[in-house]
Structures are given as C-alpha cells and as structure tokens.
Amino acid sequence: xxxxxxxxxxxxxxxxxxxxxxxxxxxxxxxxxxxxxxxxxxxxxxxxxxxxxxxxxxxxxxxxxxxxxxxxxxxxxxxxxxxxxxxxxxxxxxxxxxxxxxxxxxxxxxxxx
Amino acid sequence: xxxxxxxxxxxxxxxxxxxxxxxxxxxxxxxxxxxxxxxxxxxxxxxxxxxxxxxxxxxxxxxxxxxxxxxxxxxxxxxxxxxxxxxxxxxxxxxxxxxxxxxxxxxxxxxxxxx
Numbered sequence: 001x002x003x004x005x006x007x008x009x010x011x012x013x014x015x016x017x018x019x020x021x022x023x024x025x026x027x028x029x030x031x032x033x034x035x036x037x038x039x040x041x042x043x044x045x046x047x048x049x050x051x052x053x054x055x056x057x058x059x060x061x062x063x064x065x066x067x068x069x070x071x072x073x074x075x076x077x078x079x080x081x082x083x084x085x086x087x088x089x090x091x092x093x094x095x096x097x098x099x100x101x102x103x104x105x106x107x108x109x110x111x112x113x
Numbered sequence: 114x115x116x117x118x119x120x121x122x123x124x125x126x127x128x129x130x131x132x133x134x135x136x137x138x139x140x141x142x143x144x145x146x147x148x149x150x151x152x153x154x155x156x157x158x159x160x161x162x163x164x165x166x167x168x169x170x171x172x173x174x175x176x177x178x179x180x181x182x183x184x185x186x187x188x189x190x191x192x193x194x195x196x197x198x199x200x201x202x203x204x205x206x207x208x209x210x211x212x213x214x215x216x217x218x219x220x221x222x223x224x225x226x227x228x
Contacts, residue, residue, distance in 0.1 A: 034215040043117075043203045043219025044156070087156075091215055101146070101205075101217065103156035 004088045009108045018075040020107050022088030025069050033064060033071045036087045038106070044087060048073070075109075083111045115140065117206050117220035125226045131192040134223045138185050138206030144168075145187040146217060147179060150201040159202075162187055163209065191225075199227045 005023040012018045024033070032051050036044035048055055050062040050071070061074040075082055085106040118137045126132050138145050147159040158171040162181035179189040185206075191198055201224050205217035 032215060041201065041222070041224070043205065043222050046216050046218065049216060089215060101148075101156075101158060101215065103148075105155060 004090055004104050006086075006088050006104060006107045008105060009110065011110050011112060012078055013112050014079055015077050018078050018082070018109060018111075020073045020075075020086055020088075020109070021070055022073070023070045024088070024090045027068050027090050031068075031090050033062065033068075034089045034091070035060070035062065035073050036089065036103075038085045038087065044103070047086075078109075078111045080111050080113060082109065084109060117204055117218055119202075119204050119220040119223050121223060122221065123224045123226075125228065126194050127228055128194055128196060130194050131190065132194060132225060133188055133190045134202055134204075134225075136187045136189075136204030136206075136220060138187070138204075139218055142206035142208055142218070143185050144207045144209055145181055145185065146205045146207075147187070147189050148203040148205065148219075149173075150203060150222070151199075156203070159189065194227045196227050199225060201225075 032049055034049040035047045037047050038044040048057055048060050048062045050064055052064050055062045063072045085108050087103050087106040089101055117139055120135045124132060136145060144163045146161040148156050149159055150156045159173055159177060160170045160179050161168045165181045176192045179187060181187045201222045203219050203222045205219045207217045
C-alpha cells in the first residue's frame with residue numbers, strides 16, 4: 001500500500017470548517033483513498049472513500065486533485081464531538097486484494113469551544 | 114442492522130496464559146479482519162478471514178492465531194501471553210474481500226491487559 005503523510009495534529013474551533021490534507025506521492029493507478037475517524041477506546045469508523053475529483057456524503061467531503069498525489073478531507077462546521085484521530089489510507093480496491101488496512105499515525109483533531 | 118460485536122469487552126490475564134477473543138460481523142458480511150492497537154505501535158493488522166480461510170497475515174508471531182466459522186463469526190487466540198500483548202484488539206468486517214474492502218466496519222474492541 002502507498003505510504004501516506006498527514007499532519008500529526010490540528011486545532012480548530014466549533015463551527016469552523018476543517019481541512020486535513022494527506023500526501024500520497026506514490027499512489028498507484030488503481031488505488032483508492034479512504035478516510036477513517038477514531039474516538040478514544042473505540043474502533044475506527046469509515047468516513048469516506050474516493051478515486052478522483054470530489055466525493056461528498058452526509059459527514060464530509062473528499063477533494064482529490066487531478067494528479068491524485070494528495071487528498072483533502074473537509075469537515076464542515078465542526079463541533080466538539082468531531083475531536084478524534086483521522087486516518088488517511090491508500091490502497092488497491094481491485095478484486096483479489098486482501099482486507100489488510102495499513103494505518104499511519106493519523107491526524108489528531110482537537111476542536112475547542 | 115446490528116454492528117460488529119466483540120466479546121469480552123475487557124479482559125485481564127497473567128503472563129503465560131492464553132486467551133480467546135470473539136467477533137461477530139455485521140449480518141451479511143463475510144470478511145473479518147483483526148487488528149491490534151497499542152499507544153506505541155498504533156493500529157497493526159493481524160489477519161483476515163473470508164469463507165473460513167485465512168487470506169492474509171500480518172507480522173505477528175505464531176502465538177497469534179485465528180479462525181472463522183461457517184456463519185462468518187471469528188475468533189482469535191493468543192497463547193503464552195506476554196506483557197507486550199496488552200492492547201486493544203479490534204475486529205472489522207466487510208462484505209467481501211477485494212473490491213470495496215477498504216470500507217470496513219470496526220467493533221468496539223476487546224481491551225486485554227496482561228499482568
């Protein structure tokens with residue numbers, strides 16, 4: 001799986017939009033980009049996944065530029081409950097590949113009142 | 114639909130003992146993966162099962178083993194426990210391996226403490 005680089009930590013305030021950027025310079029043609037959120041003492045939670053351009057769901061948006069060497073997770077109007085660790089993963093979704101996820105250190109987002 | 118369940122939630126064992134952890138995937142999910150999370154090493158992949166077969170294994174010693182049953186439920190076993198095995202053990206399920214398997218659903222985990 002391609003290695004990813006994320007900021008170790010970020011601070012924000014309630015109501016602000018938060019953008020977390022992940023670098024994946026060695027992303028392969030068939031790789032997808034996936035983001036997870038984890039609260040203390042809980043399992044990670046799938047947030048969003050994309051291949052190119054923009055993906056949006058009820059929780060977040062994922063922006064992927066044309067070269068796909070980076071991606072940005074955007075959380076609109078964060079609240080205190082969005083304080084968590086966010087992981088960016090890159091890997092091949094093709095049939096036959098395994099369910100092995102490789103998590104980096106993630107980005108610890110601290111939302112302040 | 115019920116989420117991934119793991120039992121027990123907390124466990125305390127002494128060195129040298131063995132332990133078995135259980136995971137029930139989301140109904141209809143056939144792939145189960147196991148992860149170990151520690152403050153020092155972060156989240157590390159242990160192994161993945163699909164159709165009662167181990168498809169992939171992480172870099173853990175042979176003391177760590179697992180299996181999957183015909184109903185997709187899975188167990189993992191750690192024999193001869195060491196202090197360093199203290200961790201949060203997470204189970205994740207997905208519909209099938211391969212396509213879409215990066216969309217995994219994690220359980221709450223089992224907190225294992227080895228004394």
